[in-house]
Amino acid sequence: MAKTSHQTVDLAQAMVLAPVAAADWLVITPIIITIIGGAICLMNRKNTALQPWLGLPFLALLVVSNIFLLRHVLENGIVTMVMGRWYAPFGIAFTVDSTGALLCLTASIVALAGGVYAVADIRKTQRRYGFFPFLLLLMTGVSGAFLTGDIFNLYVWFEVLLIASFGLMILGSEKVQIDGAVKYALLNLIATTMFLIATAFVYGVFGTLNMADLAVKAATVSPSAPILTIGALYVLAFAMKAAAFPVNFWLPASYHTPNIVVSAIFAGLLTKVGVYALLRVMIMILPGVLLDLASVVGWIAALTMVLGSLGALAQSDLRRMMGYLVISGIGAMFVGVSIGTTEAVSGAILYAVHSIIVMTALYLAVGVIGRIAGDTDLRKIGGLYRFDHGFAAAFFILALAVAGLPPFSGFWPKVILVKASLETHNDWLAFAILLSGFLTTLAVGRVWLHAFWRGGIEGTPDGVLAVSGGEARQAFIVGDQRLMLAPVFALVLVVIYLGMMPEPVMSVALQGAADLLDPADYILSVFGEGAVR
Amino acid sequence: MEVALAVTIGLFFTVSIYLMLSKKIVRILLGVAILGNAVNLLIFTNGRLTREVPPIIGVDHMVPENIIANPLPQALVLTAIVISFSFFAFLLVLGYRAYQELGTDDTDEMRQAEPREAPNPPQGY
Secondary structure (H helix, E strand, O other), rough: OOOOOOOOOHHHHOOOOOOOOOOHHHOHHHHHHHHHHHHHHHOOOOOOHHHHHHHHHHHEEEEEEEHHHHHHHHHHHOOEEHHHHHHHOOOEEEEOOOOHHHHHHHHHHHHHHHHHHHHHHHHHHHHHHHHHHHHHHHHHHHHHHHHHHHHHHHHHHHHHHHHHHHHHHHOOOHHHHHHHHHHHHHHHHHHHHHHHHHHHHHHHHHOOOHHHHHHHHHHHOOOOOOHHHHHHHHHHHHHHOOOOOOOHHHHHHHHHOOOHHHHHHHHHHHHHHHHHHHHHHHHOHHHHHHHHHHHHHHHHHHHHHHHHHHHHHHHEEEEHHHHHHHHHHHHHHHHHHOOOOOOHHHHHHHHHHHHHHHHHHHHHHHHHHHHHHHOOHHHHOOOOHOOOHHHHHHHHHHHHHOOOOOOOOOOHHHHHHHHHHOOOOOOHHHHHHHHHHHHHHHHHHHHHHHHOOOOOOOOOOOOOOOOOOOOHHHHHHHOOOHHHHHHHHHHHHHHHHHHHOOOOHHHHHHHHHHHHHOOOOHHHHOOOOOOOO | HHHHHHHHHHHHHHHHHHHHHHOOOHHHHHHHHHHHHHHHHHHHHHHOOOOOOOOOOOOOOOOOOOOOOOOOHHHHHHHHHHHHHHHHHHHHHHHHHHHHHOOOOOOOOOOOOOOOOOOOOOOOO
């Protein structure tokens, strides 16, 4: 250290001098893996045959790392690592609780599924445009958002995932993609800017950006501080990111335009990052403000659910319909935020896990349908049951899961949310959940009925069997495109597992919800035992 | 000083929201650029304005001698500038590309992704 000084300095007052425990490095490995993987893929961008072999191992490694991280968090409680070894709140903290670790693991599973699907789906030119580098860097942003313990750092991760998503969105440079990307990019940029505005005020009011520090200081903030404004800005920003009504219109305008695997990953991850940020900021840091805004969030939730499922009913194009189903699911998660009891929040977390898996799987399944039938317009698809019974069953399971019917993954979070609504005398929210479930059942039931069950495309007479898309189907059966089915089936297995054995994930979600509502352990993890707070 | 900057920031927000409400992509983009600057000034002002010396510690000292300016808002603004500038560059290219491909910069006319006459789903079985 600086020996020119005549003062002696006790570094232990400012820095953590003890070496970091080996297991604690797991907090940061998801970021390291994806950045290094993204860089290596980027360097070999033009070697299109090599791309999957470079990208997939890193995605698999990410899943493994996240499994260990979740185990570590469940066994040892919340883990914190402060960058540069400075003591919090001066260094940027990465703090992982069970909510963050669970969502991070789920996100990496669907990213791997998407990566496998992309091997068969993404064309050479699009690989050269950088599908795998963008996917890995998108995962950097998503993992960072789930793991960070600093609110400005959260903003930075939002921007990382946003710029990577722009790259994925315009991969094919088609007219519709550019049209969709313009709306997606502008509105998402405005949403993150809103987030930044609120963060600027947070810094002005509290003088800190560390989430644990904020949670401490927000509890005793002076009543004249504009925290209601801050809370409202955060709700608006995260509702916009999560595509909640009335700021959801960028999603149906853009999610059907990119490659189907890109849509699948977006539908699984991006909106859920918004929901996660809402949980983290409103439930953990600003619970007092949330009490004032609970009825607003409740209305947002009910309208998002019902209008989302009505939108799904009105669409003929399967890809556009899926966009509305994503929105409908966001409403259910907002119900959990609006009620704000431990049970309700755990329902929202569980619903986020379910929605990440199911929406990605549904989009991928729609991609398979598009390949077989040569179209994704429901009027031009038919007779797919004859093509592959297993795939028809898989789609049926996904349809039941997204509608929230037992015994699949969508059932349990909805049960928890309905129960929590009734217990807190929010009967109308329970009604909205059930109504939206009913409308969603109609929408997906119609898809299965028309695409799989009837004899052929629209106008095929009764009793005639004619699978749509003759040549496209042949190409699918003989080509290596059958690889596309593997991730769909794998995700369906996860959906069945979550439906049949909800206990393990449910207990993690309950733990996460308890830590969000009572951040004492979170604060302890960041500041340590000795900190006087 | 805070009042003057607060008024300036308010003006920036007003102008940017007015521009972003336009239908033309170019105006929206200008609005986004001004919005970014408004937010940067907002962060800066929220860090409290001080007419103090730069946050540099002298060679012979381990701690600052007097009161110094708060360096954190400046670091935040720097991060935000880099991000908003790169996004603006991307959006400019995207907007230009959209003009080339779609032949319009009017958002009302951009209906490729959501055609006006979208077909209804099958009404019967």
